[in-house]
Amino acid sequence: MTGSILAFNIGSSSVKFAAFSCGSGAPGLLLRGGLDDSTDEGVVLQDGQGADLPPLDLPQGPNRRDLVLALARRLKAELPGPLTVGHRVVHGGGRFAAPVMLNAETEGELRGFTPFAPLHQGANLDAAGWLRRAHPDLVQIAVFDDAFHAAMPEVARRLPLPGDIAHGLRRHGFHGLSYASVARQMAGLSEARRVIAAHLAGGASLCALLDGRSVDTTMGLTPLDGMIMGTRSGALDPGALLYLMKRDGLGAEEMEELLYRRSGLKGVSGISADLRDLFASKDRAAARAIDLYCHLLTRHVGAMAASLGGFDALVFTGGAGQGQPEIRARVCERLGWLGLVLDGAANARSATLISAPDSRIEVRVLPAEEEAEIARAVEDCLKGNER
Numbered sequence: 001m002t003g004s005i006l007a008f009n010i011g012s013s014s015v016k017f018a019a020f021s022c023g024s025g026a027p028g029l030l031l032r033g034g035l036d037d038s039t040d041e042g043v044v045l046q047d048g049q050g051a052d053l054p055p056l057d058l059p060q061g062p063n064r065r066d067l068v069l070a071l072a073r074r075l076k077a078e079l080p081g082p083l084t085v086g087h088r089v090v091h092g093g094g095r096f097a098a099p100v101m102l103n104a105e106t107e108g109e110l111r112g113f114t115p116f117a118p119l120h121q122g123a124n125l126d127a128a129g130w131l132r133r134a135h136p137d138l139v140q141i142a143v144f145d146d147a148f149h150a151a152m153p154e155v156a157r158r159l160p161l162p163g164d165i166a167h168g169l170r171r172h173g174f175h176g177l178s179y180a181s182v183a184r185q186m187a188g189l190s191e192a193r194r195v196i197a198a199h200l201a202g203g204a205s206l207c208a209l210l211d212g213r214s215v216d217t218t219m220g221l222t223p224l225d226g227m228i229m230g231t232r233s234g235a236l237d238p239g240a241l242l243y244l245m246k247r248d249g250l251g252a253e254e255m256e257e258l259l260y261r262r263s264g265l266k267g268v269s270g271i272s273a274d275l276r277d278l279f280a281s282k283d284r285a286a287a288r289a290i291d292l293y294c295h296l297l298t299r300h301v302g303a304m305a306a307s308l309g310g311f312d313a314l315v316f317t318g319g320a321g322q323g324q325p326e327i328r329a330r331v332c333e334r335l336g337w338l339g340l341v342l343d344g345a346a347n348a349r350s351a352t353l354i355s356a357p358d359s360r361i362e363v364r365v366l367p368a369e370e371e372a373e374i375a376r377a378v379e380d381c382l383k384g385n386e387r
Contacts, residue, residue: 003081004030006072007374008127009088009177012119013202013230015064018371019075022382027375030079035067043067068127069134076135085140086378087128088370090120090174090223092144099381102128102140110142116222117174119232119260143377148176149207149214156216156307171225173207173217175199175318177370182315183212184373185366189352192313192362196304198297199368200327201318202230202273206297208304208311216307218300224259228296230273233263265289275320275327294330301335313362314340322350322365332363 002023009016016034020027031053033045043062045053056062056070076083087102093113100106107125114121128140149172157170182197186209195209204227208216218226218235228234236259244250250258266273269289271281278286305311314335316328325347332342339360347354355363 004075004079004083005086005375005378006075006083007086007088007371007378008068009370009374010064010123010127011202012123015067016371017071018375019079020372020375021080022375022379023081027372027379029372032371035062035064064123064127065130068130072131072135072138076138083138084378084382085128085131085138086374087124087140087142088145088177088374089124089142090145091117091172092146094168094170094172096142096144097147097150099141099143099377101381102132102142104132106142107132116172118256120223139382141378141381143177143374145174145176146172148180149173149217152214152216159221169221171217171220172222173205173214174219174223175203175205175207175217176214177373178317178368179207179209179214179217180373181369182207182317182366183209185369186313186315186364187212189364190313190362194308194311195313195315196301196308196311197315197317198301198321199318200297200316200321200324201368203232204229204234204297204318204320206300206304208307210308216304218303227300228268228293229264231261231264231266233259233267234296265293268292275324279324279326290327294327294334297327298331298334301331311361313364315364315366317366317368319368322367325350328354328363328365335361 005020005022005027007018014034014036018032019030021030029048031045031047033043035043043056043058045056047053056074058066058070089110091113107128110125131138131140159166159169159171178199179197186192186195193211197207197209199205203223205217205219206227207214224232226234245255264273265278269278269285271283271286272278278290316322320327328347329342332340340363341356341359342363343354343356350365353364355361
């Protein structure tokens, strides 16, 4: 099989994409880029070596639809062989795990899982609809972010609800493409068997990996559970939610708005959902939000360690995991009682290995190569259909 793959990794606040050649072993990176809704930087477009490419033909102030369609037009014309498009889709709803061809029918079924991921599911699928209408010849494939956790032990997937209520509901876990990338990279870097990976970005979660497989994770049925995030609350006492519903008369839509869009770092600080802004601020509320973030991150490391029976390596990934040395330093300092020793200079420059030689626990900073994982899954799916 030869040709090219365009991988879309669309989140609640950004569009990331990369194009790869296929048919010669591991996918070869041809170009990558993105659009961050929270900045004024515009569309970034670079080749596989990081050099800027000629800009896309876009209107002033492009939106996501403009970007998706312009990119497809250009790549269909310029890249070798037939172009296949892969989309990260956050929630498979327990119905889908393996990659699936996207058409009007499967897209409609996947949109039915939007209540489980309201910030992501529609955003993931919109691009597929735009492309299907503009380029009906394109083959499009959904790759699922919860699939990596599908083989978690049954006890880690169960919800503590009555059986008749919990029927069809379970813990899924997310950021699976990121954790698959961590597992793949660690296999070539380290002999550590018990690994805790922390994906820290606008969304945040942790995963307990044993021999490269997920055995537990902090997110649950939805990407709202677990670690505090940019605008999402993470885990909360259900009693607090019941109290707010009764006290303030909040309905389902108002609770969704509160927990998904008004909480987390943005809600605690009252300033920003972005750790970069909080570190730059002299406001005490910003410092309190950062303190809470580090406290909860350390607590979740402890929970994942318990599921693994100890851990040999801690990996930071995602935009904030790679870009915030101070967060890494604070968390590792609090884990010092385990014999974890950080190399301050290596951490400051975000080296791949940031633990000191005498550390009992290996600490690494790795990129979240989610687009490459999408491309691998798409290529496997295409090869399977050829057989």
